[in-house]
Amino acid sequence: MLSEDKNQLARRGRLRTVHGTVETPAFMSVGTAGTVKGMTPADLEDLGAQIILCNAYHLYLRPGHDFIKKRGGLHPFMAWNKPILTDSGGYQVFSLNALSKITEEGVEFQSHIDGSRHFVSPEKAIEIEAALGADIIMAFDECLEYPATRERAEASLNRTLRWADRSMSAHHREDQFLYGIIQGGCYPDLRKQGLEGLLHLDFDGLAVGGLSVGEPQEEMLKVLEHIVPLIPKDKPRYLMGVGTPSDLVEAVSRGIDLFDCVLPTRHARTGILFTSRGDLHIKNARFKDDDLPLDPDCRCYTCTHFSRAYLRHLFLSKELLAMRLNTLHNLYYYLSLMSGLRKAIEQHSLDQFRHRFQHNRAIGI
Amino acid sequence: MLSEDKNQLARRGRLRTVHGTVETPAFMSVGTAGTVKGMTPADLEDLGAQIILCNAYHLYLRPGHDFIKKRGGLHPFMAWNKPILTDSGGYQVFSLNALSKITEEGVEFQSHIDGSRHFVSPEKAIEIEAALGADIIMAFDECLEYPATRERAEASLNRTLRWADRSMSAHHREDQFLYGIIQGGCYPDLRKQGLEGLLHLDFDGLAVGGLSVGEPQEEMLKVLEHIVPLIPKDKPRYLMGVGTPSDLVEAVSRGIDLFDCVLPTRHARTGILFTSRGDLHIKNARFKDDDLPLDPDCRCYTCTHFSRAYLRHLFLSKELLAMRLNTLHNLYYYLSLMSGLRKAIEQHSLDQFRHRFQHNRAIGI
Numbered sequence: 001m002l003s004e005d006k007n008q009l010a011r012r013g014r015l016r017t018v019h020g021t022v023e024t025p026a027f028m029s030v031g032t033a034g035t036v037k038g039m040t041p042a043d044l045e046d047l048g049a050q051i052i053l054c055n056a057y058h059l060y061l062r063p064g065h066d067f068i069k070k071r072g073g074l075h076p077f078m079a080w081n082k083p084i085l086t087d088s089g090g091y092q093v094f095s096l097n098a099l100s101k102i103t104e105e106g107v108e109f110q111s112h113i114d115g116s117r118h119f120v121s122p123e124k125a126i127e128i129e130a131a132l133g134a135d136i137i138m139a140f141d142e143c144l145e146y147p148a149t150r151e152r153a154e155a156s157l158n159r160t161l162r163w164a165d166r167s168m169s170a171h172h173r174e175d176q177f178l179y180g181i182i183q184g185g186c187y188p189d190l191r192k193q194g195l196e197g198l199l200h201l202d203f204d205g206l207a208v209g210g211l212s213v214g215e216p217q218e219e220m221l222k223v224l225e226h227i228v229p230l231i232p233k234d235k236p237r238y239l240m241g242v243g244t245p246s247d248l249v250e251a252v253s254r255g256i257d258l259f260d261c262v263l264p265t266r267h268a269r270t271g272i273l274f275t276s277r278g279d280l281h282i283k284n285a286r287f288k289d290d291d292l293p294l295d296p297d298c299r300c301y302t303c304t305h306f307s308r309a310y311l312r313h314l315f316l317s318k319e320l321l322a323m324r325l326n327t328l329h330n331l332y333y334y335l336s337l338m339s340g341l342r343k344a345i346e347q348h349s350l351d352q353f354r355h356r357f358q359h360n361r362a363i364g365i
Numbered sequence: 366m367l368s369e370d371k372n373q374l375a376r377r378g379r380l381r382t383v384h385g386t387v388e389t390p391a392f393m394s395v396g397t398a399g400t401v402k403g404m405t406p407a408d409l410e411d412l413g414a415q416i417i418l419c420n421a422y423h424l425y426l427r428p429g430h431d432f433i434k435k436r437g438g439l440h441p442f443m444a445w446n447k448p449i450l451t452d453s454g455g456y457q458v459f460s461l462n463a464l465s466k467i468t469e470e471g472v473e474f475q476s477h478i479d480g481s482r483h484f485v486s487p488e489k490a491i492e493i494e495a496a497l498g499a500d501i502i503m504a505f506d507e508c509l510e511y512p513a514t515r516e517r518a519e520a521s522l523n524r525t526l527r528w529a530d531r532s533m534s535a536h537h538r539e540d541q542f543l544y545g546i547i548q549g550g551c552y553p554d555l556r557k558q559g560l561e562g563l564l565h566l567d568f569d570g571l572a573v574g575g576l577s578v579g580e581p582q583e584e585m586l587k588v589l590e591h592i593v594p595l596i597p598k599d600k601p602r603y604l605m606g607v608g609t610p611s612d613l614v615e616a617v618s619r620g621i622d623l624f625d626c627v628l629p630t631r632h633a634r635t636g637i638l639f640t641s642r643g644d645l646h647i648k649n650a651r652f653k654d655d656d657l658p659l660d661p662d663c664r665c666y667t668c669t670h671f672s673r674a675y676l677r678h679l680f681l682s683k684e685l686l687a688m689r690l691n692t693l694h695n696l697y698y699y700l701s702l703m704s705g706l707r708k709a710i711e712q713h714s715l716d717q718f719r720h721r722f723q724h725n726r727a728i729g730i
């Protein structure tokens with residue numbers, strides 16, 4: 001950790017990996033199948049991306065973890081030489097498989113690609129992640145649905161803790177950091193149990209899982225306010241799958257170091273663009289004759305070269321370039337937001353930053 | 366014209382426009398709807414693209430030529446500051462409209478987007494092209510089907526000549542060059558008539574139209590061998606819609622200066638890649654474990670960063686990046702081929718260049 005505001009939980013840190021250093025708080029662009037959709041590694045570097053996330057579940061199914069291992073791992077395979085984090089596949093096994101069958105041993109599920117049947121245990125998940133060779137890997141956890149009864153949440157948490165133990169035992173690559181995942185739903189005492197169970201195992205970092213699954217922001221923040229202060233300060237804190245720009249600002253203010261989310265990339269492809277004055281849908285008729293850039297305050301390639309009118313034309317014409325320019329802009333927005341947050345923490349001006357952020361977005365386009 | 370080989374019709378030239386100079390022979394990437402699919406203007410500049418082609422037909426229908434005129438024309442609208450050529454829409458009116466109705470006045474057709482009815486005459490085509498503001502614009506012609514009877518070819522040629530006259534009369538922007546289109550199908554005397562009719566009108570350049578519509582390469586080359594030597598040397602010669610790498614090499618050898626074709630961009634999106642050793646289909650199972658680049662002799666971004674195995678994975682996963690990396694490679698291949706041809710003409714070594722080109726492609730992947 002580099003600095004911590006006296007009156008804030010927010011902190012400015014640095015994660016060191018064999019593929020380089022990540023200045024935190026940081027946002028990880030999602031590169032599900034070994035590519036951040038539409039972006040080259042050169043684009044990502046230009047955007048200032050420090051670390052990306054890839055999905056073990058997708059890469060295990062296609063092209064296969066052994067296949068990638070034979071190519072020297074994900075880094076050379078996708079030509080990305082900076083840090084990578086892989087999730088363990090737990091979330092995908094549950095969210096993409098209505099027919100998954102959970103036992104104490106692991107999860108049996110059907111491929112969403114060809115319907116073939118597969119079985120992943122904590123040991124298998126770690127084997128897959130070791131083969132992929134990311135710098136940070138995640139323990140295999142059970143993902144709780146939202147909402148869930150206390151009984152369900154407790155049973156699920158206990159299984160996640162047993163799986164965390166098995167994940168840790170299977171972990172063997174010294175060049176990979178292994179993070180544990182705190183579950184427990186919206187039950188404060190279960191979250192605390194979840195954290196304590198993981199602390200015994202001495203993970204390299206701790207992730208808050210099971211959020212951003214449909215609950216209101218307020219509820220998510222309550223979980224963070226409760227749990228983050230209990231995490232030892234030397235452990236990186238990763239909030240999985242979150243979130244909107246506002247979620248990021250609020251979670252950083254509550255001490256989160258690391259994020260990943262499909263929103264900037266997925267929204268870009270459906271024409272929803274993030275700006276300092278709020279979000280806009282480029283297909284909206286009001287942008288037909290609009291010669292302004294998406295965000296007049298933005299310095300990205302898209303905003304410095306193209307008008308909303310042109311981007312709307314590309315989007316309505318279903319042009320490939322629409323997805324690319326939109327993705328470029330949205331990632332730039334997210335990564336700039338993070339660098340703004342880092343700077344604000346360094347300058348002890350996070351409160352002003354939050355205030356300005358909220359004020360500007362309230363103005364609207 | 367810069368140089369001309371004594372024993373060759375091939376020539377090395379230079380086209381000057383208000384948006385810059387084009388070294389010829391040159392290939393124009395196709396940017397139908399105001400974007401070369403998936404490429405940013407920065408990509409195109411990096412690839413060495415000197416000039417691109419946009420389709421008046423598509424831009425007239427969407428977003429509209431007046432709309433683009435209000436934005437200052439195509440150049441600022443699409444952020445491409447180098448030369449642009451627009452076709453007149455003649456070809457699209459015929460090829461995209463089974464129900465088009467031709468009269469002496471012009472063509473009535475249905476939009477392929479929303480079915481609305483439109484009418485384009487030579488005067489209207491020039492008005493559209495003036496509004497779009499390209500550096501080189503094309504006369505409005507009738508496109509002959511292949512094969513066509515002599516009677517049909519003659520009637521069509523005569524209409525094209527009357528329309529060329531009307532196109533010339535409607536032409537008024539002094540910053541735009543207007544090219545005429547030589548029709549006449551595969552009938553040598555009609556082609557000659559077509560050329561002579563246009564020479565009376567003193568177009569800035571002459572295009573050979575109605576080729577690459579299904580005829581064998583041999584037949585196309587016969588037309589070129591017949592007609593190109595009859596074109597005055599001070600007129601740029603543009604072979605419309607052609608073609609394969611071999612077509613380009615052979616047509617340059619027969620004195621063509623300018624080309625456009627959708628092949629490199631369209632094939633890229635379907636996974637067909639051009640290489641110095643011939644074409645390959647990336648989805649082919651033989652490339653599954655292939656850690657070589659697409660073309661080991663190629664210096665493009667795709668070939669210097671990614672393996673066939675990775676590109677095949679992206680293609681099978683229907684990833685956006687597949688289309689982009691493939692397009693980048695294919696355009697690099699085409700543009701490198703053209704710069705190789707220019708250099709060979711300068712060095713009076715075109716015969717060796719052709720020989721090496723054919724020899725290498727015959728080796729296979």
